[in-house]
Amino acid sequence: MDKIKVLLVEKSSSDRELISETLSKIDYINLVGEADNAEEANYFLNDNYPNVILIGTNLELDRHNLAKSISNEYPDIAIIMIENELKEDTMYKALFSGAKDVIISPFTSSKLVDSIFRAAQLVNEKSVVHKDIPVKQRRRSGRGHVITVFSTKGGVGKTFISTNLAISLAKDSDKRVCLVDLDLDFGNTVLALNMVPRFTILDIVDDIRNIDQDIIESYLIPHESGIKVLPANAKPQINEFVNSEHIEIILRALQGAFDYVVVDMPARFYEPVNPAFQVADVLLMVTTPEISAVRNIKASIQTLQELNFPKSKIKVVLNKADSSGQIKSKDVESTLNQSLYEIIDADYKQAMLSLNDGIPVTIGKPKSPISKSFNSLAKKINSEFIESGVK
Ligand SMILES: Nc1ncnc2c1ncn2[C@@H]1O[C@H](COP(=O)(O)OP(=O)(O)OP(=O)(O)O)[C@@H](O)[C@H]1O
Ligand SMILES: [Mg+2]
Numbered sequence: 001m002d003k004i005k006v007l008l009v010e011k012s013s014s015d016r017e018l019i020s021e022t023l024s025k026i027d028y029i030n031l032v033g034e035a036d037n038a039e040e041a042n043y044f045l046n047d048n049y050p051n052v053i054l055i056g057t058n059l060e061l062d063r064h065n066l067a068k069s070i071s072n073e074y075p076d077i078a079i080i081m082i083e084n085e086l087k088e089d090t091m092y093k094a095l096f097s098g099a100k101d102v103i104i105s106p107f108t109s110s111k112l113v114d115s116i117f118r119a120a121q122l123v124n125e126k127s128v129v130h131k132d133i134p135v136k137q138r139r140r141s142g143r144g145h146v147i148t149v150f151s152t153k154g155g156v157g158k159t160f161i162s163t164n165l166a167i168s169l170a171k172d173s174d175k176r177v178c179l180v181d182l183d184l185d186f187g188n189t190v191l192a193l194n195m196v197p198r199f200t201i202l203d204i205v206d207d208i209r210n211i212d213q214d215i216i217e218s219y220l221i222p223h224e225s226g227i228k229v230l231p232a233n234a235k236p237q238i239n240e241f242v243n244s245e246h247i248e249i250i251l252r253a254l255q256g257a258f259d260y261v262v263v264d265m266p267a268r269f270y271e272p273v274n275p276a277f278q279v280a281d282v283l284l285m286v287t288t289p290e291i292s293a294v295r296n297i298k299a300s301i302q303t304l305q306e307l308n309f310p311k312s313k314i315k316v317v318l319n320k321a322d323s324s325g326q327i328k329s330k331d332v333e334s335t336l337n338q339s340l341y342e343i344i345d346a347d348y349k350q351a352m353l354s355l356n357d358g359i360p361v362t363i364g365k366p367k368s369p370i371s372k373s374f375n376s377l378a379k380k381i382n383s384e385f386i387e388s389g390v391k
Contacts (some may be wrong), residue, residue, distance in 0.1 A: 005052070064097040080102070145260050178262070243271070247275045
């Protein structure tokens with residue numbers, strides 16, 4: 001194996017020394033340069049073309065901007081960001097800037113070496129995967145619209161909304177719709193739809209080199225509503241083999257095969273599912289009428305905007321709305337400074353029954369207020385694309 005070439009960008013000389021000493025002991029790692037500013041980093045980037053760049057905590061520049069510009073210009077160089085504290089916000093800022101991994105200082109030498117090794121492997125795999133897929137199969141023809149359903153708070157109704165929305169979109173518009181469960185560790189769309197997962201995302205990952213818009217269909221499970229479903233894997237520990245390159249290939253293939261790709265997300269930002277943000281045409285942010293949920297969503301929206309995610313794509317859905325609730329829809333709107341895209345009432349009885357029976361409310365109770373909200377949500381989404389002329 002060739003040595004992994006590493007460039008270190010860090011202002012503090014003591015930090016640089018510590019890292020270079022650690023790396024000098026590893027014979028398959030070669031520290032090809034040390035830089036303490038962007039100019040120097042660029043010099044080494046052009047000259048030595050490292051495989052991995054370590055961005056330290058002390059720099060007199062916006063470290064995330066640096067990461068972003070490097071990852072745009074040199075997509076096959078893996079960026080690792082060193083951070084001072086473990087906060088969700090720091091993690092997703094780093095990952096959104098294109099970093100492949102984040103390590104928290106202080107770290108052990110094995111953590112550092114392991115991270116470098118894995119990051120280098122990831123970019124290596126990526127170039128192999130892309131090389132092996134014929135260009136024809138990677139083309140985006142008749143691009144479908146991706147609706148990503150997200151919140152960083154668990155239990156607000158992402159799965160409930162994505163399953164019912166997918167069904168409503170299929171009913172309302174007679175369009176081809178698929179539902180993808182990207183809650184890789186805890187995905188439960190198959191429970192909500194009472195389906196047996198014949199294949200899961202992991203089977204597609206195993207076959208990733210052959211995946212195109214035709215082949216991917218053979219992995220999907222048809223639901224009686226007409227939608228097709230791609231379930232998450234039932235064994236969380238296995239999902240560490242799934243990375244963002246795989247997810248990007250899967251989503252692009254699905255966009256080629258369907259009019260709508262509805263994506264049910266995990267309750268956190270993390271690297272493997274980043275493409276679901278990048279390719280989203282509509283990002284449905286789900287909140288409930290609780291202060292903690294609204295605060296959560298406000299922070300997520302702010303972060304997404306700092307990362308230049310287009311505000312026009314962010315739509316907020318208030319779920320489990322309740323007239324006797326902690327806060328009213330008007331309060332949610334004024335806190336977020338954004339009007340609500342849809343309000344879905346709380347109906348605990350129907351929600352529980354639908355989950356127990358595996359029959360979504362939009363099928364089991366099509367006339368209920370909740371189902372009407374889903375029909376209205378589907379109509380709004382349809383009209384987004386007609387009005388904007390996006391195809
Ligand atoms: N409008 C609603 N009224 C009543 N109960 C609801 C409503 N929407 C969702 N629920 C219930 O809330 C619970 C959590 O919903 P769901 O699993 O969809 O949330 P989630 O955001 O996907 O959670 P996780 O983050 O764990 O994936 C479920 O029991 C669901 O039936
Ligand atoms: Mg869920």
